[in-house]
Amino acid sequence: MITALLLVLQLGAPVYDRVILGGHVMDPASNLDAVRNIGLSGGRIAVITTEAIRGRDTVDAKGLVVAPGFIDLHAHGQTAETYRFYALDGVTTALELELGTADVAAWYREREGGTACRSATSRSAWR
């Protein structure tokens, strides 16, 4: 009877695109600093909860920290390979603001297809 009731309750629960389970969630914006489950739908966080949740894809984050992406304000490496490494380190935005580039429009055109993390640059004063 209890098993049937739990099954009925679980059938009505949402199924997220992806769930990240049991990670230590750290969010400076809300001061959340605790173990939680995260449900993602449409590429966005739909729920952060202590309740059990289900998803079409599951990431086991037990023993790991789950945090918003980091912004690197001093990122000279601006290639597809370095963007990939930044993303693996949790960097979601890599900014080249010190050296910049001589042709900002060309720099952005080269990245129109997308990169592993967001990037931006400034116009170089070096000529």
Ligand SMILES: [Zn+2]
């Ligand atoms: Zn530098």
